[in-house]
Structure formats: C-alpha cells, structure tokens
Amino acid sequence: MQGKIALEEHFAPPADWDKRLKYVSARLPNWPEFARRQEHTFDVGLKEMDDNGVEHTIVSLGAPGIQAILDPKDALEVAQRSNDLIKENCERRPGRFSAFAAIPMQDPELAARELERCVKDLGFRGCMVNGFTQLKTPDSAIYCDLPQYDPLWEMHVKLDVPFYLHPRNPSSLGVYEGHPWLLGSTWAFGVETATHALRMMGSGMFDRYPALQVIIGHLGESLPSSIWRVDHRIKKGGEVTRSKKPLTEYFRNNFHLTTSGNFHDSTLTQAITEVGVDRIMFSADYPFEEMGQAAQWFDKTTVLSDAERLKIGRTNAQKLFKMT
Ligand code: GRE
Ligand code: ZN
Numbered sequence: 001m002q003g004k005i006a007l008e009e010h011f012a013p014p015a016d017w018d019k020r021l022k023y024v025s026a027r028l029p030n031w032p033e034f035a036r037r038q039e040h041t042f043d044v045g046l047k048e049m050d051d052n053g054v055e056h057t058i059v060s061l062g063a064p065g066i067q068a069i070l071d072p073k074d075a076l077e078v079a080q081r082s083n084d085l086i087k088e089n090c091e092r093r094p095g096r097f098s099a100f101a102a103i104p105m106q107d108p109e110l111a112a113r114e115l116e117r118c119v120k121d122l123g124f125r126g127c128m129v130n131g132f133t134q135l136k137t138p139d140s141a142i143y144c145d146l147p148q149y150d151p152l153w154e155m156h157v158k159l160d161v162p163f164y165l166h167p168r169n170p171s172s173l174g175v176y177e178g179h180p181w182l183l184g185s186t187w188a189f190g191v192e193t194a195t196h197a198l199r200m201m202g203s204g205m206f207d208r209y210p211a212l213q214v215i216i217g218h219l220g221e222s223l224p225s226s227i228w229r230v231d232h233r234i235k236k237g238g239e240v241t242r243s244k245k246p247l248t249e250y251f252r253n254n255f256h257l258t259t260s261g262n263f264h265d266s267t268l269t270q271a272i273t274e275v276g277v278d279r280i281m282f283s284a285d286y287p288f289e290e291m292g293q294a295a296q297w298f299d300k301t302t303v304l305s306d307a308e309r310l311k312i313g314r315t316n317a318q319k320l321f322k323m324t
Contacts, residue, residue, distance in 0.1 A: 037287030052295035075104035126161035131168035141171035145203035202241035217260035
C-alpha cells in the first residue's frame with residue numbers, strides 16, 4: 001500500500017548533543033545499531049519510508065527522553081531544544097515529516113505551554129510522553145493520571161491534539177530481578193504502559209475531559225485481551241475506581257492504538273474487535289523495527305479488507321490529525 005502514515009517513529013540527536021538526554025535501551029547488545037539508526041531518522045528512516053510506501057511520518061524524541069530529567073528547568077530547556085531541532089529537520093523534507101512534542105511533565109503548567117508552542121508555532125501534531133516522570137529524585141515516579149495534569153488535558157482539548165503514551169521501564173523492578181531480558185520492549189514496557197493507561201482510565205480524567213484522545217502503541221500493550229477481565233473483576237469485587245464508567249468505555253472512546261512493533265494477525269484482529277477499525281493506525285517503531293518488516297506484514301495481511309487497510313494505513317491518521 002502506498003501513502004501510509006506512521007506515527008511511532010523515533011529520532012534522537014547524537015549522545016553528546018545534550019548529556020541530559022538518556023536512552024532506555026542503551027544496555028542492549030544491539031544498542032549501537034539502534035542508536036545509529038535513531039540519529040538518522042531523517043535520512044536512513046526516510047529511505048525506509050520511500051522503499052515501503054510510507055508517505056509521512058510523525059517523529060518523536062527517543063524514550064525516556066525528557067521524562068528522566070530530574071530538574072524541571074533542565075527538562076523544559078532540553079524539551080525546547082529537542083523540539084526546535086526536530087522542527088528544523090522536518091522542514092528539510094517538506095510533506096514527509098511532522099512531529100510530536102517532547103514536554104516537561106515535571107511541571108504541568110510548563111508542559112501545557114510547551115505543547116501549545118509546539119502545536120501553534122511549530123505545527124506539531126500533539127505530544128509523546130514516555131511513561132511516568134521523575135522529579136528531583138531518581139526514585140520518584142509521577143504518573144499521568146494525577147490531578148496536577150489537568151492544565152495539560154485542558155490544553156490538549158483546546159488545541160484538539162492527541163497525547164501519545166509511550167513505554168519506558170517500570171518504576172518498580174523487583175519482579176524482574178535476575179531476568180533483564182524481561183525488561184524493556186520484550187515485556188516490561190507493555191505491562192508498565194498498560195497499567196499506566198488503566199490508571200488514566202480509572203482516574204476520572206476522561207469524565208472531566210471526555211474529548212481527550214490518547215494513543216498507545218504495540219496494538220494496545222495487551223489491553224485488548226485483558227481489559228474485559230479488569231472491568232469484570234472490578235464489578236465482581238465491588239472495587240471502586242474514580243471514574244464514572246466501566247474502563248472499557250474509555251478504551252473505546254478515548255484511546256487509539258498503533259501497530260508499532262506488533263506485526264501479528266490475531267493480535268490485530270482482536271484489537272479491531274475491541275476498539276474498532278477506526279481507532280487503529282499503522283506504525284513501525286523505527287529505529288527498533290524496520291519499516292520494511294512492518295509494511296510487508298501490513299500490506300499483505302489477509303485479516304484486513306482493502307477498505308480497512310486504507311483506514312489503518314492512512315485515513316484514520318489523516319482524520320485524527322486533520323491532515324490535508
Ligand atoms: C526504546 O528503547 O525506546 C524502544 C525499544 C524497543 C521498542 C521500542 C522502543 O528498545 O521505544
Ligand atoms: Zn517506540
């Protein structure tokens with residue numbers, strides 16, 4: 001399929017560009033290759049787009065990025081510098097790239113203002129946040145469902161742009177001790193991000209901001225197969241959330257899923273069953289995945305009709321991001 005749009009594709013400047021930026025997968029044996037690709041999204045990545053029918057990519061800063069910077073002033077400064085650098089790079093390839101803002105979640109008001117600057121002045125399409133945010137001490141973990149973020153959600157609704165919740169490693173690692181291979185994108189990212197998304201659904205924030213739209217990757221971080229049971233056991237156990245409705249309702253009305261890094265037919269089918277074909281969008285997860293593998297699967301999978309392929313590959317993103 002030609003004309004695809006991809007939206008979980010990362011970029012990072014070289015390691016010495018700003019020492020305050022850290023990358024979650026730097027411990028991996030294959031990191032040097034990922035790092036090289038991540039620094040070359042606007043040329044190596046562009047070539048992969050050309051070769052695989054990807055017309056447009058929404059670029060985001062590599063994880064955990066700004067979320068791991070302990071000082072709010074540093075966080076704002078690095079976010080602004082990174083956003084400006086990404087904007088410059090997007091401008092060199094007109095029509096091919098746009099971006100999600102990196103924002104300093106260490107200070108919700110500053111985060112809202114940087115989102116506003118990026119959307120209004122730089123033409124960005126929303127923001128990407130990499131899980132919980134650290135503030136002042138390395139063992140801190142501030143999750144997005146907390147009430148101090150209301151100014152950010154207000155800004156999202158006002159600007160009518162989505163919020164992409166991207167993985168990072170969990171804030172508590174006990175269960176992973178002795179099994180580092182379970183960390184990162186193999187398993188821990190998904191569990192952490194699904195839990196984070198459930199916190200948001202159960203917090204009442206979508207009752208306060210019903211128009212707010214959140215994107216999660218990896219075909220829903222396993223939520224399509226697990227959220228029915230969450231609601232079921234909340235009800236059975238007489239558990240009380242802070243939200244008005246069953247969590248599934250928020251999943252179906254406030255969430256969008258991308259295919260990033262999850263190129264598997266039965267998972268796609270279940271995601272469509274749970275949230276509907278209009279809430280799923282194509283993505284690869286460059287540089288950790290190749291656009292080639294993503295596209296070869298997506299273009300040929302027999303679980304999609306051509307009309308569904310067009311929606312997921314292109315028109316759902318065009319609608320959500322009001323692309324012309
Ligand atoms: C990351 O380090 O940020 C990462 C991976 C693998 C998949 C996605 C991703 O290491 O963002
Ligand atoms: Zn990613």
